[in-house]
Amino acid sequence: xxxxxxxxxxxxxxxxxxxxxxxxxxxxxxxxxxxxxxxxxxxxxxxxxxxxxxxxxxxxxxxxxxxxxxxxxxxxxxxxxxxxxxxxxxxxxxxxxxxxxxxxxxxxxxxxxxxxxxxxxxxxxxxxxxxxxxxxxxxxxxxxxxxxxxxxxxxxxxxxxxxxxxxxxxxxxxxxxxxxxxxxxxxxxxxxxxxxxxxxxxx
Numbered sequence: 001x002x003x004x005x006x007x008x009x010x011x012x013x014x015x016x017x018x019x020x021x022x023x024x025x026x027x028x029x030x031x032x033x034x035x036x037x038x039x040x041x042x043x044x045x046x047x048x049x050x051x052x053x054x055x056x057x058x059x060x061x062x063x064x065x066x067x068x069x070x071x072x073x074x075x076x077x078x079x080x081x082x083x084x085x086x087x088x089x090x091x092x093x094x095x096x097x098x099x100x101x102x103x104x105x106x107x108x109x110x111x112x113x114x115x116x117x118x119x120x121x122x123x124x125x126x127x128x129x130x131x132x133x134x135x136x137x138x139x140x141x142x143x144x145x146x147x148x149x150x151x152x153x154x155x156x157x158x159x160x161x162x163x164x165x166x167x168x169x170x171x172x173x174x175x176x177x178x179x180x181x182x183x184x185x186x187x188x189x190x191x192x193x194x195x196x197x198x199x200x201x202x203x
Contacts, residue, residue, distance in 0.1 A: 002063045007079060014083050015058050016027045021045055021052075021090040023126075025097075046097030046109075049173060050089050053113070056119070056179045057086060068127050078119070078126040085116040106163035106168050113172060114154040119145065150175050 025044055029036035061082075068075075092112045095103040131137040157171035 004068050006060065006069060006072060007076070008065050009078060011061055011083060012058070014106075015061075015066045015086065017056055018086060018089055019054055022050055022093055025090060025094040025169075038136055042126060043094070043097030046093045046101075049169075050093040050177060052176045052180065053116075054086065054089060056176065057082075057116070060120075060179075064124065064127065068131065070130050072126075072130050074126045075123070075130060078123040082119040082123050084117065085112060085119050088112045101165040103162045103165050106165040107158045108169060109160060110154050110158040110172065113175075114158065117147075117150050117154060121126060146178050149178070157161075 006097045017045050026040065026047060089112065092105070092109040096102075128137050143202045153171050157168040157180065161168035161173070
C-alpha cells in the first residue's frame with residue numbers, strides 16, 4: 001500500500017511543475033524600456049492570482065495528508081482528480097491573462113477554480129471514509145464557512161464574467177484572500193488530541 005509520504009512527494013512535484021509552466025508563460029518583451037512591461041500586466045496579475053491559489057492548495061494538501069494514516073484506491077484517484085484540475089491552471093491563467101480578462105477566458109478560469117474546489121471536497125470525503133468518524137481527520141475536517149462559500153462565490157463570478165470580467169476577477173481574488181490564512185482546523189485537532197493524550201497519561 002502506498003504511503004502518505006509518496007503521495008505527498010508526487011503531489012508536490014506536480015504542483016511545482018504547474019508553477020513552473022505558469023511562469024514560463026510570461027514571455028519577456030523585446031523592448032528594454034519600462035513601458036514595454038505594460039502590455040504584460042494582465043498576464044502578470046493572472047500569474048500572481050494563480051500562484052497564490054496553487055500555494056493555498058499545496059498548504060492545505062500538506063496539512064490534510066499529515067493527519068492521514070491510511071490510504072486506499074479511492075483516495076489515490078481522488079488525489080489525481082484534484083491534480084487534474086490544478087494542472088489546468090497554466091492554460092486557464094495564460095488564456096485569461098493574454099486576452100486581458102475577456103469574458104469567456106475569465107469565466108473558464110472560474111470554472112477551473114470551481115472544479116478544483118469540488119475535487120478538494122471529494123478528496124476530503126474519500127480520506128474521511130477511510131479513516132473513520134472518530135479519527136483525527138474527522139475532527140479536523142468539519143465543514144467551514146470557507147468551504148461552503150467558495151463554490152457559491154465561484155459560480156457567481158462565472159456568471160458575472162459575461163457582465164463585467166473585472167468584478168469576476170475581484171471575486172476570485174477575494175476567495176483567495178479568504179483561504180490565504182492557512183486552515184487552522186488541523187492544528188486545533190492536533191492540539192486537542194495532544195491535550196487528551198496528556199490527560200490520559202496523568203490519570
